[in-house]
Every structure is written in structure tokens, then in C-alpha cells.
Amino acid sequence: MSQRKKSRGHLTAASSPGASVLAAQPLHGVDERPPGADGGVWGRRRVLLLNSTYEPLAALPARRAVVMLLCGKADVVHADPGGPVIHSATRAIAVPSVIRLRSFVRVPYRARVPMTRAALMHRDRFRCAYCGSKADTVDHVVPRSRGGAHSWENCVAACAGCNHRKADRLLSELGWTLRATPLPPKGQHWRLLSSIKELDPAWVRYLGEGAA
Template identity: 65%
Template sequence: MLLLNATYEPLTTLPLRRAVCLVLREKAEVVHHDSAGACLHSATMTIDVPSVIRLRRYVRIPFRTRVPLTRAALMRRDNYRCVYCGRRAETIDHVQPRSRGGKHTWENCVASCMTCNHSKADRLLEELGWTLPVAPAVPRGAHWRLIGVIHDGDPQWAAYVSEPAA
């Protein structure tokens, strides 16, 4: 389920159980129902499964200066592709190996396939003659709060979640 703020800005995704609880406690309202027409039944009521819900009261989200570095966010930034060969990425590689003083930061981490990660090992790109097509950088923008929403989301969410052009 996609959760929207009172201003219709996307906040996050949440499990069905949490979404239904928010709706039943009247803290949120249903904006769109499940496109498959699924229903939940209890002894006394039946409700349509929501796909998008909106909070009734505005929730202030603190401004973050930097997007947290997570595996999901890094894979999304690199489009689930190995930066070295372009195949499907399975691991995270440190451009400057941690054994050589490299930090675990956005600017030093890239998505990599298992083969390239093992081939590179703890060597520098210059030692292998490899280059990066694009320098790794910190992702910017509010849409990074919704990791996975854009990639795996319900088509009904498209009106509320729009990924800015890169």
C-alpha cells in the first residue's frame, strides 16, 4: 500500500495490515482500492482492500541532507546493473577497497556482479585498467524515500509517485 501525506505527497509504502488499521481508526482515508477488487471480511464487516491511502492530518517529514546508504538504494541508483560490465548486479563493491582505506560511502560504493567483484578483489581500478562510466554520487531528491515503490509499485500509484528525470 502506498501512503500519502494529507497534501497527497508520497510518504512510504506499508503492509496491508497497517494500512487497514489506519483506515479503520479513521487516521487515513482510501484514495484508490485494489484494482483486482479484493476484499477483507470480518464477522461484522467487509472492506475493499486499499491500494493508496491518504493521511487525514499532515505529517511533517524532517529534511534529510543526505540519503542513507542502503543496499536497496544503491542497487536502485545503479539500476540493478554492474557498473563494470552491465550484467545484473548482485553485490556491492567498494571502488577503493576498504582494505586500502576506502570508506563505505555513496561516492565509493557501486553495484557489481559477482564475477567482476571477485575479479577486482582488493585492487584499485587503475591496477586493472578498468574505468567507471560515471562517477558514483549521492542520489538527490525526495523520491529516494520511496525506494522500491517506483520499481515494484502498483500501476495505480503512478499519479502520486513520479520519478524525476535523471
């Protein structure tokens, strides 16, 4: 007898509170795990949700995305032929990479994008603000020990070498300059970038500057 459990009410995708625009609904007779898929990977799978105007809204758990498709709330924008497939008694549903709402949803205006390590790295394109090599750390331009703020304007991506050499000194003391002035990013898609480190390549065209 098969050890794989069947759900009579729900799909097994990890659901994060408040991540979806629309509430998930139970699906009857749907196999919780796609054949051959690892439960952990399935739980971490995310699908990009776009507004009807193609503006990025959120990265949904796969379960939410599939429910929205089956309920007619969204359409597939970018399929993923190599992605997981879930099965019900009557059909197979491939989990897409990007979906779009059929109806427009108004997003409340939010003035400032929260600064996270992921968003900062995307803003600086994963390049050191001092030498231009691959960045793997975050540095405070004016060190916090010398009154520097933990803010978009005072934080930059940096390589470990530059970060170590700079230590708690000012740029003027080292004769260094920044490759670009650090500024807070603007745009709804930056809120999404602030929570995601690794992006599905299919999302890049919808996320604009910072996602490439």
C-alpha cells in the same frame, strides 16, 4: 467447528515499531485473516502511504493502512482488486496498494539518506557500474583493504563477474571506468527505497527516480 480464529480487538497484520505516521486503533469484530490468505504473506503485506501532497511517507503494515481508512484518516489512491480482503460482521475491506493522508503531515528534514544494499541497487537501477549487466553484488570502487570508505561515493552495484575480476585492485590498474559517478541520492522517497527491496508496481509512479 472452524479452526480459523476470530479477533475481537485487533487485525492480524505485522506491525513494525515507528513504521506508521498514525497509531493503530483496535477494530472490533474483524476477522484477523483474509479468506484464503496465508498468514505469513498477510503479515508481510505493505501499503504505500502518501502525504496529502502525494509525497511518499512510509510503507505501512496492511493492518495500519486499513485502520487509517476506517478511521477517516486516509483515502484509497490505488486499489488492488487482486489483493487480500478482510471481513468484519458488517463489511468487507479490500487492502489497497496506495493510500493518501487527508491532512498534511510535516516531515522533519533529514540531510543524508542512509546507505543500504536495497537503496544502492535502486540508485544504480540494478545494473553493474562497470559493464552494465544485471547487478547482484555491491563493490567498493576503492577497495576497503586500500583505504576505501563504505559510502555512497565509493560503493556501486556490480555483477559477480566484474566484482571477482576487480578483486582488491584500483580501476586505474585495470583500465576500467565507471558508467556513472556514484553520488548519494536525495529526496524523501529514497528513505523508503532504502528499506524495501521489492516494490509493488503500483508504487513506482509515486516514488520518482530510482524506483523504476
